Amino acid sequence: MAPPDLPLLERDREQAVLSAVIGELRSGRPALVTVTGEPGLGQNELLRWAADQARKRRVHVLSARATPAEHELRYGVVAQLLASHDRDLASRLFVTSQRPGGLPGLNHLLTACRDRPALLVVHDVQWLDPASLRWLEALVRRLPRAPVALLTSTTGTAIDRPEWSVGTPLTGLASTIELALPPLTAGGVAAAVRAVCGFGDPAFTESLAETTRGVPAIVHEVLRRFARTGRAPRAEHVEHLRALTAEVVGDHAARALSELRDPVAVDVLRALAVCGDLLDFPLVCTLVGPHPVPETRLRATLRASGLLTGRGGSLGEHDGVVRARILEEMPADARADLYARAARLAQRVAVADQGIAELLLQARPVGEPWAVDTLRRGFTAALRSGRRDRATAYLARALDEPLPAGERARVELQLASVQMVTAPAAAERRLHGLVRSADTREGLRSQAVDLCLLGGDTRAVRLARPAAPGTLRTAAAARAPAGAVPRSGQRLDPIDADNDAITGERDELIALLRVARFLRHDESCLDVHPAPPLPEHSSSPAVAGVRAWEHAVAGVHLEASRQLARAAFAPDPSGRPPLVTPRLFACRALFLTDDGDEAEAHLATLLNEAHRQRAAIAIAHVLAVRADLHIRHGRPDAAARDLAAAEAELPLARLHPLFVPYWASLNLVADLLNGRADRAREVAARPVPSLAEECATSAYLLFARGVLARSEDDPHRARAFFRACGRWMLHYGCVNPAVLPWRSLAAEAAHALGDDEEALRLSREELRLAARWGTRSALGRAELGLAVVIGENRAEHFRAAVATLSESPARTAYTRAVLELASAESAEAERRTTLALTSRAAPTAGDIAPGRLAGLPQGAPAPTAVPPGRGTPALHGAAPRVRQRPKAGWPALSPAEHETAVLAARGLGNREIAAALSVTTRAVELRLSGVYRKLRIRGRDELRALSHGPEGG
Template sequence: MAPPDLPLLERDREKAVLSAVIGELRSGRPALVTVTGQPGLGQNELLRWAAGQAKDGGVHVLSARATPAEHELRYGVVAQLLTPEDRDMASRLFVAPQRPGGLPGLNHLLTACRDRPTLLVVHDVQWLDPASLRWLEALARRLPRAPVALLTSTTGTAIDRPEWSVGTPLTGLASTIELALPPLTASGVAAAVRAVCGPADAAFTEYLAETTRGVPAVVHEVLHRFTRAGRAPRAEHVEHLRALTAEVVGDHAARALSELRDPVAVDVLRALAVCGDLLDFPLVCTLVGPHPVPEARLRAALGASGLLTTRGGSPSGHDAVVRARILEEMPAADRADLYARAARLAQRVAVADQGIAELLLRARPVGAPWAVDTLRRGFAAALRSGRRDRATAYLTRALDEPLRAEERGRVELQLASVQMVTAPVAAERRLHGLIRSADTRAGLRSQAVDLCILGGDTRAARLAQPAAPGTLGTAAAARAPDDAVPRAERVGDAVKPSASRDRAVSGAATASGGTAPDPASRNDFGHHLGNTGSADNDAIVSERHELIALLRVARFLRHDETCLDVHPAPALPEHSHSPAVAGVRAWEHAVAGVHLETSRRLARAAFAPDPGGRPPLVTPRLFACRALLLTDDGDEAEAHLATLLNEAHRQRAAIAIAHVLAVRADLHIRHGRPDAAARDLAAAEAELPLTRLHPLFVPYWASLNLVADLLNGRADRAREVASRPVPSLAEECATTAYLLFARGVLARSEDDPHRARAHFRACGRWMLHYGCVNPAVLPWRSLAAESAHALGDDEEALRLAREELRLAARWGTRSALGRAELSLAVVCGENRAEHFRAAVATLSESPARTAYTRAVLELASAESAEAGRRTALTLASRRSPTADGAAPGAHAGSTQGPPAPAGRSPGWGAPAPHGAAPHLRQRPPAGWPALSPAEHETALLAARGLGNREIAATLSVTTRAVELRLSGVYRKLRIRGREELRALSHGPEGG
């Protein structure tokens, strides 16, 4: 009830009606007024106000109040009304025998009312005892003959409306009025806040109106408690207001529940609290079981309680606070049983899976197959809506049902794939248990280890390894992997380790690498398939081979073989039909830079179905995709990545989705599509936030973000990524080389060759430490050579460039060879144009479009410089010939200008030969500094004679973009077309 010391807000209309009724009563006109509404809307407060107004106007007032405690007390309300007139009336009513048709005291009251107008006020008529109700109905029939007004309040609905209500024939000529009180509006709630607390923020009043639903009693009590806490009604105190509102609403619900006396109504109320809006009211009543109470009476009792609202003519549940208060008094076992019965009923009537799953969350195990199926469908629906916490709750509940061992393992695996993002520690613990106990035939152990590696847990592969390392595979497993790669040589300032320390670095989402098997001692995967024995078809052998492959991956990620209690990782089995072994072996060949065709064939075999029908693993296939990237089969790798992505989406494996997207971003960067790479990286971070990313993968993701931002022209963001600290564990893993390389690229773009060379050298040392020799993985040698060339260390530059060219030629892909030729052309002092032409020819048939564009620009710059030198020599020979007619600059000993700086966009301004006249040296046009880098590149290609379509294909842009860039070039250079652009680029006399 609303506190009496507060005004009746937004009740002016009702007060005007009651004032008019009291005025007419003084003139002898009877009336019947019913004030109705949900509990807490202020009905009784309004009746008290009317009684006070009537007393002030000289009207005789008799009042009574019905309560649930006196519902069975005969004439309880009549006794309250008549006791002021006759003190002995109560005792006579309670002890007098009940006679049919008896209405004690009614005639005496009507006789007394003829001399003075009387107002009868009855509060809460929904709790009237039957005798008092019959007495008041008889009074209503006699009202036209006496100056009496009956003013009542009720919280009942239209179904249990008394017979004197509007539209009934009982009232005769008496005025019959029903006042339905609405909740407070937003302005009414704001007025209440001002009256109790003073001026308030709009956010505060809006939240109060929403949570209290405008019920005055709740609003006033919340505000009084809030004021007693000494807080101001400001937006920053909304959290405190939320707690107070929940407490007050819960108290009101508990009070209303204690007043509900009918046990059947209480049971139905609890069933409604369980089912909410899932089931219709008649179906909810069936959960209670057979009972004699009519449905209409149940609706009336529940509506009068105020605990439920009416929606569409049927009772409907309130918010979570009220439902919790309704159910908290039940024993836990009874509550779980009620939820289970409700779930069974909802399943029989085909309620939506989400609703049934919510019921099953709180139900005891039902022991039926449909329960697990429903929870798994609810899990998928929750993931689609982004509710990962709810999805994990559904699968956790599914594990409480009786399940077969294989089905239980699959549910745990599915649950762990989501918990890898939300609760990685719990996921690892669950997967470790699955690895220890799973059945070999189902492939669950391998899938659990695969998922652990995606989450960064490298211990899981060791956990699956038997005590003796040689028992994992065939005879080849007992052989140490020390004969895999030939002993390395010293390159630059980095030393390659010997074969006893062969290691590899990864660029896949698992970001790991491997050592290549000795080609003389091992055959390719196709040969293995032809020599497969019957033992390889056994599930135990297949699992062992998969675990060996995953163990190699774990070893690549983080080396712990120096520990005394850790056995060395066994070599991959010689003869295996496992696609997982093929994928890892393809990557090991690729990072070692040997056997291109074998690596390509093994990578393709990694995507073949397993002969034994075992489910495919994610990590080996990611390795295979990375191997295809290094073999210049990017389109094929992209198709396989799309397949992996669709598969991960079907399985709702967020961590697999994120890693596949990261690998695809790497592919886009290598193929000159940085905008697509940025989109994939953003999508990957949406699936797996960086705060949840395992430290082992932080350097790789950071490197991808850094390079993508740099290529997209967001240098500030790239610098921010480069300066971001990484966890300590991230500095000890294979992916560290990627971040070092990316930082070197950033330093190179900032014209800081000292820092760039330091980063590239560190990257090289780290990669060689892991046995990664192939320059196709990261071309650190070529970029370190260009940095050394910029610093004047031509000896080191040539040594590194030639080393990269030798290794790229051994590997044999166009991308690696073309990049090596390009770097050699940059650092060499002779025949630069010829070297650039060779690089352009090689890269034109490779997917490395960024390197190809740079090679074309460098070639244009070199050709422009050569043309300028030829022109200068020709003019010099005409003006100052020597005695024998030779030009001074034509002697072999003449000095030439330095080559264009490496790493910069070539253009006008290449130095002319020494001795040339100042006016003959090339200078950029007046508007050249105003050109953007994109316009700069487009202008050089157009000056070289390429058409718009060719320029668009070279720069990977649209033809329209080329047209717009050329228009900007013409405007800034103040020229009219390509002819003038060519004239500017060729220098004097068309040189």
């Protein structure tokens, strides 16, 4: 059990004042002391302590307590005061008719106090009945003539305010003191914890002080209940402490509510619980209806109960708990009606949209157009502030209002676009309902399927069942108005409109079905019909976008693919709203046609459109595709920023398994290019869902893992990953090497392992397919891959690759081609120098002058700088070198060090070198340290100078 003086913590000053008043009272000096403060701060406990101290000093103590139940009982408090002094007089107060100016028992009490000082203690004077109030005011006026002290407590605002407040001339020469009690400080709360539960963690004490606001009554009760659980005051129990605090605050609110006897005050309190923060107190009172109670009296009554604070008439700090306790006893229908009336009033006085939307969440349907408009504006505002759960609640509430069919479908679609991130299963159910029931002319079915594909649901498009071409005219005629007969040679406009709408929807659904087939190749299932081919002649931008992608992945019709991708962004001739997924695939087709700048502009348009529509899932996918573009164009920093923004919109935990491999591959490659090899390895080792292994995007993750293995000089694993990537790409019909150049990288791995036959086969196959496709990027990468693995004329092949890639956006591949060309030219120069020296030594000894070899230059030959496994095979019949390579200088550098040194000498930074060589920045630093040590130089300036000398040149 808590010690009895626990509520008097940090009340030393007040106790000292009361002790002084009692001491002066025994000397015949009267006093008037008022202890005030919010409910629960310990006013009544302080009065009880003062009464005990007075009794110990042999002061006569008379005490009484005013209550809301006795507010209308005449002389209720006076009877309690006089009961111990004159029981017969106290009992007669309730039956004696009141005479004008009569103050029963007052003179008798003052006469008795002349012989013995008296302390009158009155608790909660805010509930004084009017007769007792006048009696006490008369006593106060007579205080200077008697050794009597009046000690009262109040919550600060009485219903009928006493006139003995500080500074009034009513008290005369008597000492008048007002003690305002503050809440407990953090130190006081910590002392309370030590007194009840022992020493507590700082986090526990801080949480208790925050949730209880330092109110001693609440602190005492919370600690008492917490001590009963037997738990220690530790940080791990903070959540349980918060729950206990909410329970105690609710109990205090329920107790205060039960003490309110005025039904008008109860109704006003409920109205305040509904909209007290949105409307002023006078407006809140109008929700109750006509009543005879003045506003000032209502306000005073509610403040006296402790349920209303002095800040303009609100419900205090613990609004949520107090509101719930106030409203929980109302019938559900009455509560919903009160919220509806409050929403109407708030709408009339132009309250902010989100405030009205909060009221409408709990209200019954109001059946007025402004309700739906307000909820939709509140939805937009909530999304803007990042409150997605609240935004979905607003739109779900809007669906409870009566809406036209088309408007209801649009609200359903908007709600599903947000629920795709917060509640994917609910969004899919909602979208499937739209796919089955939405009107064709609105384009909502296609938009619903498009949204499903962004969420990874490939089944929705099969639910739509695209109409067959032969049924279009029949279906349109069935929708024509009854009795509408066309004239000779004239067609009905409604039928034509419906026919165009059905045709447009059919084309869009076929295009989306082809996308679903590409994402997840499940046509082997018996209950899945094969995807129909795209219409040959269609004006639908969706068909154009998907056809551009299909041409691009097949590696045929370059110019047609480029034109179709551009057509995907043209407005639909029939005015149908544009779809997101086909345009994303059109952007990816533009990647492959080397029109990256144009694709980036279209992606910016898509991103702005998605932001306007507050479609988080569309924003995330657009950012991911733009990150892919940044990686292809050698901008890994920008790719990392876009990927981080995409994950902020769509967390990885909510990402559909079909897209997990694609996003993981982008993160892996971006981390690797940015020098974060450890993070790249973590991404590569992260398990993927089982469903992700059944989709086309798995090839991207296999390719990225192969790139990681290649950067770690592990050709065995690299070739395995690139082969698996190729099998998966071919399974989904991806032949174009511009999508993923897996053949050339698998060829390099095979060449490093000594399998030159496979390396040449794969390289030549990629070169043939790249030439058929015709873009500079694909052809340059294929030429570079062939140059790496071929044994003859390597420098010529590298020069061809550099020339091709110099006009392409593939800057990373171009940098690598330049490096490889420099290494090949260095090897070629070394080979020619060796052959020249050998040819001079070939004649007979008689042809050589004495000392000829001794007079040869002693400088080191040019470095080889060819990566391991990539060197030019020794020419048959070539003479051996004249002498051994020296241990110091350029020839002492390893191929990796030589590549790094060449780039550093050209002015590239460590991060740029790491991106070009696909290694970490730490690896670059280590390589440069080795270069400086072997070349016996001190930095980049000397390296740059040395690179132009006889050794480095």
